[in-house]
Amino acid sequence: MESKRMVQIRLSQGGLIAHRQLAGAGVTRGRLRWMLTSGRWQRVLPRVYAMFTGGLDRRQRLLAAQLYGGDDALLTGAAALEVHGFRYVPRDAFVRVLVPRGRRLRPAGFARVHPTARPDRHARPNGVLRPSSAARAVVDAARFCADARRVRAMVAESVQAGHCTPDELVREVADARRGATPARRAAVEEVVAGVRSIAEGQARELLAGSTVLPAVAWNPRLTEPDGTRLPTPDGWIAEADLGVEVDSRAYHFSPDDWERTLRRHARLSEAGAVVLHFTPRQVRDDPRGVLAAVERAYLSRMRSGYRSRIKTS
Known part of the structure; x- marks a missing residue:
């Protein structure tokens, strides 16, 4: 019979569990080994398990990557934009998570880990998912998107839909730009261009x-x-x-x-x-x-x- 904690984890985490949560849920190493070898469970990422067979849906992929990153990991980029409810989300084959710098985690499967020394003080959880702030997610998504039109659409939506303000985007761009490679600087500068076009558009409408x-x-x-x-x-x-x-x-x-x-x-x-x-x-x-x-x-x-x-x- 499953423990109360296991039932809570199963329900809240879409049938996913991280290795570090096993002991608290009453799952021994022997039971984990048996569940995996019997095919009742599956390993979806290193030290992250699905308590079911079959594929993961989109939300489960986001949560699995977050569990892989650790208890203080934040979803960022396109993954975080999905959680925030953006319509214009750039395509990204990976689920990207921010983790504190110094944590040793390698890319694994569909998860990509980005160490950072900049805590996101504006991040707020959305249920069990923890997205970065909208401004940070937009700037991070721009780094991995080569389509300028998609970047502009994402930036415009971020402000027009009230996800963040132009000033918040500008501050995030300034922070992200420090230490960035030339290619990534070009990406975040595209965000600035988008912010400027939004503000100018508002001014045009106002003066007209x-x-x-x-x-x-x-x-x-x-x-x-x-x-x-x-x-x-x-x-x-x-x-x-x-x-x-x-x-x-x-x-x-x-x-x-x-x-x-x-x-x-x-x-x-x-x-x-x-x-x-x-x-x-x-x-x-x-x-x-x-x-x-x-x-x-x-x-x-x-x-x-x-x-x-x-x-x-």
């Missing part, structure tokens, strides 16, 4: 609804009267030479990047433009304030009698 502003040109080509090329802002109101940038220092991963942004701003200012900068968080959390600021700047330029000096093409 204004009853004060004229049409806003997005990512225009600007030149001075003599044809000298000028930096391209996100949004541009031509008659007022008014630029709108949706950006944040959090998006820049080095002092050089930040200084480059400042030089772009200075160059536009020298040409007579006014450039307003907003963070993704401002666009998301205070859209009325952002719209009011742009409208005030536009009206101020028009009331002063300003005449545009910058050409748009």
Whole structure:
């Protein structure tokens, strides 16, 4: 007769059990050996057993990999996105789990183990499954996805469906980028591109609804009267030479990047433009304030009698 603990494990873990749980469930080494040799149980990963015959369903695969990783392992990447309920989940042949750095676990079967020195303080369990935070899962999934369209769709869904905020993604990208290989840096930078496009899209919709502003040109080509090329802002109101940038220092991963942004701003200012900068968080959390600021700047330029000096093409 099964112990009460064994019944609990069988029910909560979909018929799966880790080796470390056997003693507490009253299963001796001899009984384990007999259950395996008799075919009643099967080994699905090293030290992880299924108390049934036949294949594993998707949830059981996720749980088996998590059990293989240990009691503090977290699902990440595409596996975690599934648990969070994402629709756009990149294809991944493996179930990936995060484990504390220093734990010696090799890849096994469908499980891939990723040691990390960065605890995920925002991770929350979903029943017996333990996914990493949505932001971390998105960034990790991007590392193993070569399809830029899938990455963009995943990033867009993460924000639009409320799984995480653009700022959370940016912080996670910054942390993940440290020490990454060039290939993986390219993958996480694709996430940044996705975040920027989301924030810019929100700004476009916001300014398009204004009853004060004229049409806003997005990512225009600007030149001075003599044809000298000028930096391209996100949004541009031509008659007022008014630029709108949706950006944040959090998006820049080095002092050089930040200084480059400042030089772009200075160059536009020298040409007579006014450039307003907003963070993704401002666009998301205070859209009325952002719209009011742009409208005030536009009206101020028009009331002063300003005449545009910058050409748009």
